[in-house]
Amino acid sequence: MSKLADSLPVGVLAGALRFAFGLPAPVRRLITGKPVVLDGQRLHPDAQLLLRLQQLAGQDWDTASPAHNRAALAQSSALVCGPVVEGVGVRPVRIPRDGGEIAGRVYEPVGLAPDSALLVFYHGGGWVSGDLDSHDNLCRFLALEAGVRVLAVDYRLAPEHPFPAAVDDVMVAFEWAVEHAADLRIDPARIALGGDSAGGNLAAVTALRAARAGGPKPVFLLLLYPAVDASSKRRSRELFGNGFFLTDAKMDWFRDHYAPEEASWVDERLSVLLADDLGGLPPTYLAVAGFDPLRDEGEAFAEKLAAAGVPVVLRRHEGLFHGFANVLGLGGIYREAVSEAVGSLRTGLALANSRQDLSETA
Template identity: 75%
Template sequence: MSKFADAIPAGVVAGALRFAFGLPKPLRRLITGPPIVVDGQRLHPEAQLLLRLQQLGGQEWRTDTPAANRAALSRSNLLVAGPPVPGVAVRPVTMDGVRGRLYTPHGLAAGSPLLVFYHGGGWVSGDLDSHDNLCRHLAVEAGVRVLSADYRLAPEHPFPAAVDDALTAYAWAAAHADELGADPSRLALGGDSAGGNLAAVTALHARDEHGPRPVFLLLFYPAVDATARRRSRDLFGDGFFLSDEKMDWFADHYAPQREVRADPRLSVLLAEDLSGLPPTYLATAGFDPLRDEGEAFAEKLARQGVPVVLRRHEGLFHGFANILGVGGVFREAVSEAIGALRTGLALANARQDVPETA
């Protein structure tokens, strides 16, 4: 991000973005240029416009230092997240040392499902604030309580610190569900990117440790294999928000010792047995370096008997779940995931209500 771009108040830039998205289509096409088609997919015009405006405005997600990366992600989210979603009560929670934030839609009765959510940011950036509006949106639209967990970040706290905090948060949520107003038998796990990684790892741990199992897994473009470069890393490694260079930078900060990268607590795709994981909705973005590993994970889940819905949003790029304030296609993609979450939780409730036969 340029110094000039840094000096412009985020509210001013956000307003300019909304103005640009409100322009007539012919004017927007002049800004974006010719359509971008890669691997038989066309970048959605709204996605292309946002990337072009970020490029013109110098709004880059920097990776020169962790502090700069965190500041840039925070600013980027302020620009695209939109105004705070109303209709939800928010309060801080401490989970055995892990900070969290509980979102409760107004009027939601006690005994609702609870979604434990882990934010993305490459295990280096992101926090409760960066994903605040997404959690508000998930809570209100899905009609569930959402508990957002703020795990420790690398490089100050490298692998497996984030995993340890994710496990602690889920165990605490399961043990304290009643006092949160939630049904302890209807816990779901979710996350985006690095947070999707932590959600999947936590679900696997819950199965192996015979603890309270989540009934649903909601994953947005998860990172699931730090040991291999797949074709999407080459196809979409530059120019589509998350880059190949950034992925290497994140991995080097989170797991600088390469020998640990095959650990299933990081590369969950490499876990030999994924059977017994909860029904899963996994969304990938077509123009995402992580596309292929996320889809490989969904395919492995299906082969091992896990009910899974894989949805590739061909025209979108990594990070779309946080883009609720501009355009419409990003919000539509999140709405589809919310529909899957509502359905998955309803089916879990129906399974619990079926009486046992002799």
């Protein structure tokens, strides 16, 4: 991170960012420069402004070391996540696993009746960074706007805990949620899985493992720009691999820390797109960003789900870049994109409830 980004308190930087977004449109255009058009898409002016301001501040998702990367993500999250979403109660939980515990956090909208649906949410960060705090406001927003309880899972990170440690943790967390439905005050038959980026990968992998296990399964998948294939590079990585927050080089860096053995890159617990049969997965909402190196693999995954008979809604937010779900504090196009995902989650859970009622009366 640059001297400017390091020398000022996060609160001051966040205030300056909000001030810049409140400037008149002509002034914002002077800051951003001419429009960026690539692959038939125009980068949204708000996305272009954010990238330009990050560039001017010298702020980057540092990959000098895992510690630097985690600090950079924590800072950038604090800058753009916005004021704390109110009206949501939060409590910590501890999830037992072999040899230790997994930290979790339960989000519960104030006044929400018992036996609600649950979203088990896995944070992004390339399997190396991110934690309960980096995605706290996003989880608050999802809980409040969708009218559900949310269980956020602090799975183990690489390189200290390489693949498949995170895969094992998130599966344990899902099974724990089913078993402790009464304590969580949720309906075990209405559990959705969700996540962004690496978290989206883990959500899809967990759903596939649950389907293969023959036990309880999630009823809905909420995937935000998921990583689903570590074995190859598609055209979007060439087009958007530099200058749009997540770069091609950073993607290799994350993968190599998480899965240092090349043989694991084709393992379906990492590259879920390569699984032979996706037919057991639940209805899915999958959002990608137009200016994201991960765009094409996410869209390929949606196509494969549809071919397997899985109900899937694919949404490409053409003008946005990777990580937009955490930019709630700047409102506008970012909040609209997350709100659309929330609407899909609400609909998916309502339909799951309707199917459950029909099966009980049949």
